[in-house]
Amino acid sequence: MKPERMDDLDSVLLREAEIIPSSGFAKSVMAAVRSEAAAPPPIPFPWKRALPGLAALAVAIVWSLIEVFRSPVRESASGVPLTHWLDGVVPLIDKAQMFGAGWVLFGLLLTFAGLKLTWHLAGGRL
Amino acid sequence: MDARDDQDDVEKVLAGDISAFEQIVNRWQAPLINLAYRFCRDRSRAEDMAQEAFLRVYRGLKGWRRDSAFSTWIFAIAMNFYRSELRRLPERARLSQSLEVLENIAAQSTDSTNADRDRAVRRAVSALPAKYKEALVLFYFHEMDVSAAAKSLGLPEGTVKARLSRGRKILREKLPQFLGEFRLEEAQ
Numbered sequence: 001m002k003p004e005r006m007d008d009l010d011s012v013l014l015r016e017a018e019i020i021p022s023s024g025f026a027k028s029v030m031a032a033v034r035s036e037a038a039a040p041p042p043i044p045f046p047w048k049r050a051l052p053g054l055a056a057l058a059v060a061i062v063w064s065l066i067e068v069f070r071s072p073v074r075e076s077a078s079g080v081p082l083t084h085w086l087d088g089v090v091p092l093i094d095k096a097q098m099f100g101a102g103w104v105l106f107g108l109l110l111t112f113a114g115l116k117l118t119w120h121l122a123g124g125r126l
Numbered sequence: 127m128d129a130r131d132d133q134d135d136v137e138k139v140l141a142g143d144i145s146a147f148e149q150i151v152n153r154w155q156a157p158l159i160n161l162a163y164r165f166c167r168d169r170s171r172a173e174d175m176a177q178e179a180f181l182r183v184y185r186g187l188k189g190w191r192r193d194s195a196f197s198t199w200i201f202a203i204a205m206n207f208y209r210s211e212l213r214r215l216p217e218r219a220r221l222s223q224s225l226e227v228l229e230n231i232a233a234q235s236t237d238s239t240n241a242d243r244d245r246a247v248r249r250a251v252s253a254l255p256a257k258y259k260e261a262l263v264l265f266y267f268h269e270m271d272v273s274a275a276a277k278s279l280g281l282p283e284g285t286v287k288a289r290l291s292r293g294r295k296i297l298r299e300k301l302p303q304f305l306g307e308f309r310l311e312e313a314q
Contacts, residue, residue: 009297012247014270016160016164018156019163019172021156021176025177026148029176029177032180033184036181036184
């Protein structure tokens with residue numbers, strides 16, 4: 001699908017000098033390819049080791065949700081039922097604070113920010 | 127270039143004969159280096175970019191579906207890498223490629239030779255926003271074939287046409303005296 005009419009811009013941009021690859025280019029590429037082929041395959045994610053932890057996490061999440069929704073419905077002074085899922089969440093947060101969850105969260109956020117900054121400074125290259 | 131040769135060499139590589147990949151490199155090194163050069167205008171960097179593109183081609187050989195031409199597939203892989211690589215230009219270089227540069231180019235191009243002016247237009251193309259630059263570079267690289275440019279960019283033809291039109295309009299707006307002067311000389 002080429003246009004039939006050429007204009008001045010086309011004339012300039014079609015006239016490009018051809019770059020001849022340097023003599024060792026193909027050899028250099030093949031060396032990199034051979035090195036890639038000889039490298040051991042990437043280490044697979046250790047699903048077997050991670051599965052018990054992931055299963056425990058899933059159970060904990062499901063249990064927490066069940067506990068939240070099973071908590072009794074309370075009524076406000078006006079007799080209107082409170083949104084009881086919130087009532088269930090508050091004690092969980094209190095318990096989490098006893099174990100220093102706030103500091104853990106702060107530490108995680110700090111690590112994430114540090115990683116993002118490093119990634120940005122490295123220009124997205126690891 | 128014979129498409130059958132590419133397919134045969136790909137089969138050999140997939141069967142474990144890595145040396146067959148050298149034939150693919152020999153056939154495609156010039157196009158991939160020249161395409162990279164048109165974006166970065168630095169020979170050494172163009173070869174580095176082409177080498178990485180070949181590595182990606184090697185890694186992705188299993189993924190080449192035979193229903194598309196090998197040339198289409200290899201250019202799409204190379205362009206995908208070149209685009210991400212060019213986005214990571216150092217900040218200083220990226221700043222120098224702003225549209226403001228076009229004004230300086232226009233001022234410099236009034237009393238220069240054809241070669242200088244060709245260089246000025248290419249610098250102006252380099253200073254365009256990435257999406258217009260990519261469309262223009264691919265369009266002329268594929269000798270004004272919109273369909274091939276669209277395939278290499280992985281975009282619909284209509285999108286590429288719109289970007290070409292907008293890119294060319296920006297160039298004409300920024301270099302009116304240059305392109306007008308050139309047009310007169312061409313007509314003589």
